[in-house]
Amino acid sequence: MLSRRLPVIVAVALLGVVAANVIRSDVPGEEDAFPTPTFALPTADHATAPSSTWYCAAGTAVEDGTADLTVVVANPGAGARTGSVTWVPSEGRREQTRFEVAAGGVESFLARDEVQAPWVSALVEVDGGGVVVEHSVRGQGGEADAPCAPSASDRWYLANGSTARGASQHLFLFNPFPDDAIVDITVATGLAVEEPNRLQGLPVPAGRTTVVALAEVVRREAVTATSVAVRSGRLVVDRLQRFDGPGERSGLSLALAAPSLSETWLFPDGQVAGQAERWHVSNPSEREAIVALEIVPRNGEVPAPVERTVPPRSQVTVDGAELDLPESAAVHASAVRSLNGVGVVAERELEGSGPLRGWSSALGSPSGARRWALAAGAVTEQVGEAVIVHNPGAESVAFSLFALTGNDVEPLDVFTDLELGPAGFAHLSLRGAIEGEAVPIVVEADGPVVVERYLRDNNSRWFSRVMGIPLPD
């Protein structure tokens, strides 16, 4: 009997052992079929996308407005696109402007041509992907540009801003959706965290923009870091910063807030002559962040990183003037990196001094990309434009610049097949290469790079710095 029983028991036992081993093995974590797109930096949709939408939150639409809004739509793709700009004024009816933008073309739309309102936002819808949209504001303080947001979010972060005397900081909370949104706004300074009652549970009606004059709500501070948390719904947040009051500062700055935190923020360009440079790092999380500021000079020895501890829900500022950088590091790229894995948001502020006026504060780029677009560039008698390309990697990369001529994307001969060494950067002035009010630029590289645009008034009254918009490969 044993001769019959044994094989059965052995076979069953073997099968049981196999089953037990399988049972004891770990159940793998499920892959998220649709991972949440995290875009600390606006990114264009793929050219094959059925549609794309851009949200431009901040601007004015009145004669002599403080931030006259212009929306610039550039199409670096191979096919023409049609779309519409829906103007969402703070007063009056919405208006819609339909457009067609040719391949390699660009279209600009001035808000006050369509609506008249103290504040205005724009919703740009395109019947395909591959386009990039920026918005420019122009006022007495000069001009400023920023990318529009390709997506809304329930979290927005800004690391800088000022409510000091002579400064006015406005947060534009643009809710393009059919639901009301409820937001909580927290403002952190180096000393305290403020959660003003007026900014808690703040309703943002569906399809409207709520503008918060921050200086009227929080105390006067030279530096403020703002976090916007949306309880329900989604928003797009722009910051419009003006210095037009008494004081030394002057200028106009437009920035799209960051919808997510990042452990790395890359800044391709740094201090130029006559500009003061500061880095602002905000840590809206509940954990302490340890960050390092790395200065990458064009030439010479790389200085040691500057480490700072950013307490939870706080921000720190690193003033370039206090770094005692060697002369060789005066022209540099920079990076802010979190050393303990806590995500932060970092802005680099440049302030004109002496004859060079203007003020700019913009977020860096959390990562590199092979293709970038800059929609709102211009090279005219009054305005000069430069493109800064930074290679944050350890390998050399080759890159070329292309200009959108209205119906084509043409290479700029002088900026073709340029090479950047590891951690290198190039500051390329476009004067002589292009000319016109709106000449978008495309940068293509064979490795990840970071691209920034520098616009400046030739009379030194203002300047604007803004990151490019990555294009999908």
Added chain:
Amino acid sequence: MRDYPADPVATQGMVRTGDVTVPIVPAVTVTTPPAVVAVVVLHDTGPWLEEALAGLAAQDYPNLSYLLVDAASGDDSLARARAVLPGAYVRRLDHNPGFGGAANAVLDAVEGAAFYAFLHDDISLDPPALRLLVEEAFRSNAGVVGPKLVDWDTPTELLQVGLAVDKGGGAAPLVERGELDQAQHDAVRDVFAVPGGCTLVRADLFEALGGFDAAISVLGEDVDLCWRAQVAGARVLVVPAARARHREALSEREGRGDRRHLVDRHRLRSVLSCYGFLHLARVLPQVLVSTLGQAGYALLCGRPGRAGALFGAWTWNLRRLGEVAERRRTLRSLRRLPDREVRRLQLSDGVRLRAVVGGGVGREVRSSLAGVGRELTVSLRTRERRLALAAWAVVALVLLVGSRQLITGGIRAVGGFAPFDDTAVDLLDAYLRGGTDIGTAPPTAHALLGLGGLVLGGAMGLLRLVVIVGCLPLGMLGAWRLCGPLGHRSRLVALVVYATVALPFTSLAEGSWGGLVLYAAAPWLLSRLAAATGEAPFDRDRPSGFWHQVLGLALVTAVAGAFVPAVVLLVPAAALVMALASLVTGGAAGGLRALAVAVVASCSAALLHLPWSLELGDWTRLGGVGPAGTTGGADGGIALVRFVSGPGVLAPLGWVVFVAAALALFIGRDWRLRWAGRAWFVALSSVLLAEAAARQLLPMPVPTGDVLIAFAAAALALAAALGMAAFQQDLRNYRFGWRQVASLVAAVAAVVGVSPLLAKALEGRWETPGSDFDRTLAFLDGARSDDGFVVLWVGDPDVLPLAGSPLADEVSVATSANGAPGVTDRWAGRASGGTGAIADALRSAAEGETERLGQALGEHGVRFVALVSRAAPERTGATAAPLPEGLVDGLAQQLDLRRLDVDPALGLFENVAWSPAVGAEDGDRSVTLGRGVLVALQAALWAGALALLWRGRGRRGEPRAAL
């Protein structure tokens, strides 16, 4: 001697014996009374025969002949009869066709008679009885006359004085049985029927009617004949002056149960045959409802056999529809009276109701209760039966207690348990019109549920309760039946072990049809597979024909497959495992035979689901199957077998079922060991498959864990039962040692394993959520307008309330029309083009490629989008199945979707781009010729399969024919 009218026919009367026709000699020649032939049917009579025939011999009717029809008696009945009636003519039959069939012999044997008097062999006529009957027949121009029947032993007590019949063919006596005969009923009167003990029928009428219905062997032939006579315009009279003592000895020759089912089936046959079409259309549904009521009452009284007989009457007649049609044609040509005239003598509803209230049914109830008592007494004669009854009583009690809130408060629309909002007719209509919004072929489940609804008289809520909760006892009954050949105690163990499996209760709590249906079906399927091996002990009392086994397995597979299509693949898979196991355990031939049966049966089951099964190419959509790696997570595997899982002091109890099941492996011999090995192979393979799938170790889609694990549960129950069989049969062959200890441990394990079940039963609803989304989504009903709209459902298939198309791993999409899904949305077919476009649009939104999803969805009529992350509202604590964040975020990014805050577990969006003008896609819902043909084909396949199975089914469990 009275004068009779001259009857030239009678003078020419002849009686044929065999091939020889014998002239009837008239008793008188001047005033010839009409010739009467007394037809006595003999079959294994009793000692009363001589007395009965003596009465016949003493008749004072002058022109009387006798025809003795011997219905293949196995005794000396005929000789005894001839001794009493030496001049009688005799007709011998080589078989017993029943009274009617035997009496019909007179049609071939006699020519020229004026009347036939059909007599039972247990009836004794008073001397003038036949004369009085003939006289009254002439006087009243009646076609059929009958005497007053009194008790054989106590002639002062009445038995019957004619019969009344209700519209359903049910005969009711016109006098109180046992009533003292004080001549109070002695008036001649028209009646609907006369009892069959003694019936005088005009010969020409009898011949025109074709005699008795030969298919009515016994009981009911009298009513049927009289009914047809009435249709033909003949009067039916009772002549109380003619008296006959009736011994009613039929019950001494036929079993009690036989009588009941014969009455039911013959009554229905008469109804089907005798009414005209319009009347039949009106009456038949009422008869059906009456049957259901009686069946329900029988079940309540604990008489499932009676309920079975009632339903059996229908199947018996359905199988003879051809004969019925022929009879209807014949009767149509004879019809002289419309049904309304015929029914003048039927009991009206009011009379019937009074009879019911007044005691008719009261007696029946008393009789039933007495019957139940008798059956109970019989059933409790043996210890095994007492044990079985006690076990089932406990199980029933536990199920009732455990399900009490489900029974009284209803089952919430959790997960797949959508409410049966559609009527039975709607379901059948949906079946005919071709499925759902996202399907093209009509799911068979619609038809089955529709028919089920009809059977329950349209009580769809009750049907839902019965279908869902009924899966529990059905599965346990299956385990009981599976292990029946192993012995009483073994099946008891199987019942206990199978009842302690967590699977059905988890499935109930999560609203999973897959686990529940497979729990109910798995033991039946295993039982069929075991029988298919043709090996002991499953070869006992089971049909052995290959095709019969195929049909049996195919039908069970098809029924389960209607709700969980994956079972069509699981059956051959289980058979394959059994066959492989047989290489080790022995009995390879049997294993291969079972595999062959399973493969052919599965193909046949797929055939029974045509055209729905053609969509199995897209079978991942068809319930119970998920994309690769989906099995319901960690709880989808072995945890479903163990009643107690996870941490806690009771956790070890979850493993006792395995301990109990292991005994047979160690002490079993012969077939106990062989089957234990096979059972363990099936169990472990199921567990292995479920767990491997949960860990994404399999490259192909597999059924969800609850579906896979059902076979493990049934196989473990079988193994445990085999342990008991081994304990009883094999342990005695061993000396005292560890085996006895192991047996004790296994017994304790089986008993201890019950405790978690008892604990859970106290809760009253098996942990099913106490609320659902119905109230949450009630506003959708308010959103209805003339313009239809579509609700798009997105979520894990485990928690979606309807069947969907895969959008990604663990995410499916589905649509329902005009609100929350109903049961018709549960079983879908192939995805239509619209579903594909909707899925593409959703992907675009999830990947951030569009912010105008509403516009795209609006083109398909989608007005609401529901993201389901739990099977029930958040507060119920139902298992969470979170959706991909990107998908949730993508929908939140849409410019034309407005979020409605309803419940954290249900993200609901309203499409502001939806336009009423677009409306819901109706698709092609008309009943096209092609679809009609397909449906008819499917119905024919089912009917054919059932008929073949029935034909092959032997009496009392013996195989009648190997098909």
